[in-house]
Amino acid sequence: MNRVVLATLPTPLENGGKLPGGSNLWVKRDDLTGLGVGGNKARKLEFLCADALGAGAKSLVTVGAAQSNHCRMTAAAGARLGLPTHLVLSGDEPRQLTGNQLLSAMFGATLHHTGLKDTDWSGLEKFRQQLTDQLSRGGSEPYSIPIGGSTAIGAVGYALAFDEINEQCATKGFSPESIVFTTSSGGTHAGLIAGLVRARAENPNKDWPRIIGIAVAKGAAMSVERISELTSQTLRLLDCTATVETTDVIIETEYMGAQYAVPTKEASEAATWAARRGAWALDPVYSAKGFSGLLGLDAKNCFSADSNTVFIHTGGLPSLFVAH
Ligand SMILES: Cc1ncc(COP(=O)(O)O)c(C=O)c1O
Structure with a gap:
């Protein structure tokens, strides 16, 4: 692999x-x-990102709770590989970014605050799918990763x-x-x-x-x-x-x-x-x-x-x- x-x-x-x-x-x-x-998530992302590069992807999309470690690490992988990264997150945009969101933004990811509850996994996944479709139509050629990279x-x-x-x-x-x-x-x-x-x-x-x-x-x-x-x-x-x-x-x-x-x-x-x-x-x-x-x-x-x-x-x- x-x-x-x-x-x-x-x-x-x-x-x-x-x-x-x-x-x-x-x-x-x-x-x-x-x-x-x-x-x-670093161990999973080594294989997921190889698959993304192999498929010719030009960007990454993933999803998680507001303080998702998986999203932060995908943002880090995107930075390392030069792939613009989009994160679909639960909750509203905070006045000040903290924790994983702060790091994700530092790594250059675009944060999409959905306003959804962090236990609404199916709503979050639906949002990821919609964003992936939208990015594909716009020519960003996204590789879309389900919750947790699982x-x-x-x-x-x-x-x-x-x-x-x-x-x-x-x-x-x-x-x-x-x-x-x-x-x-x-x-x-x-x-x-x-x-x-x-x-x-x-x-x-x-x-x-x-x-x-x-x-x-x-x-x-x-x-x-x-x-x-x-x-x-x-x-x-x-x-x-x-x-x-x-x-x-x-x-x-x-x-x-x-x-x-x-x-x-x-x-x-x-x-x-x-x-x-x-x-x-x-x-x-x-x-x-x-x-x-x-x-x-x-x-x-x-x-x-x-x-x-x-x-x-x-x-x-x-x-x-x-x-x-
Ligand atoms: C710190 C930490 N531990 C454990 C897990 C669980 O890993 P998995 O989603 O593969 O079950 C996660 C998932 O987000 C995590 O961030």
């Missing part, structure tokens, strides 16, 4: 000491992928991340029992499972980790069926004939709180725990809720004592500086 280099890889895998339940914590620093201050092409980035994690763990002398991360539009999750399925087919006798997604958005939280379908599409792109089992797809939904981007007490406590343990900065919308899921599962004895648990820090730093 075609790929453009946008991320600084491999990202570090840091030792986080013992979890309260006795498992060893490892933090995979995908907040340090480097593109436009970092985060998980297509099979984008997910390939996380299939390769699975291999990267696996190799780093092997170098450090262990096999992880679980890999835990925040899931929203599902591309990170499907990609990781595709990586697992492919590696398992090549080496069926090894103990492979559980891939556990902590969901943070009701509207975008993918069902087991949809993640399985996206995983199957990703495996096809990888020319892998092995198939995903429904038991491979684990989505924990009890850590998102009232709704997307509504802070929870558990996430705030998890952010403090992580900040004081390893100086990891987790944001309240994504990574802190994900880590609250990891601590919650640990409290339920889901991780065996002395096992190894990898938390993928997927980024989100800019929204730490925005009022929630």
Whole structure:
């Protein structure tokens, strides 16, 4: 598959000491992928942007919540590749740009404030389609990326991340029992499972980790069926004939709180725990809720004592500086 280099890889895998339940914590620093201050979307954008360039696109369009990290990182990719970038965002135009919007504007993107609610995913997607049509008619030749970059092409980035994690763990002398991360539009999750399925087919006798997604958005939280379908599409792109089992797809939904981007007490406590343990900065919308899921599962004895648990820090730093 075609790929453009946008991320600084491999990202570090840091030792986080013992979890309260006795498992060893490892933090995979995908907040340090480097593109436009970092985060998980850099891995997807390497494949999405290669597809865009291959298709002869002259601009990028994507969509997300007002403080979307994916939109900010697409703006960064557009800047790096010289492609004018349009972002369809929820909410109204603020008096002053902050966080991800501030960075997106610095990277030169055009921000389209739709006035829609940040949970109106279908309304936002409809707006993206309309803008894409309009830009196509005007000759801008856009490459249009769905919410979160969660297509099979984008997910390939996380299939390769699975291999990267696996190799780093092997170098450090262990096999992880679980890999835990925040899931929203599902591309990170499907990609990781595709990586697992492919590696398992090549080496069926090894103990492979559980891939556990902590969901943070009701509207975008993918069902087991949809993640399985996206995983199957990703495996096809990888020319892998092995198939995903429904038991491979684990989505924990009890850590998102009232709704997307509504802070929870558990996430705030998890952010403090992580900040004081390893100086990891987790944001309240994504990574802190994900880590609250990891601590919650640990409290339920889901991780065996002395096992190894990898938390993928997927980024989100800019929204730490925005009022929630
Ligand atoms: C910081 C952060 N973590 C996790 C995710 C979830 O990734 P995915 O959309 O691939 O499920 C996102 C998505 O926007 C994100 O910005």
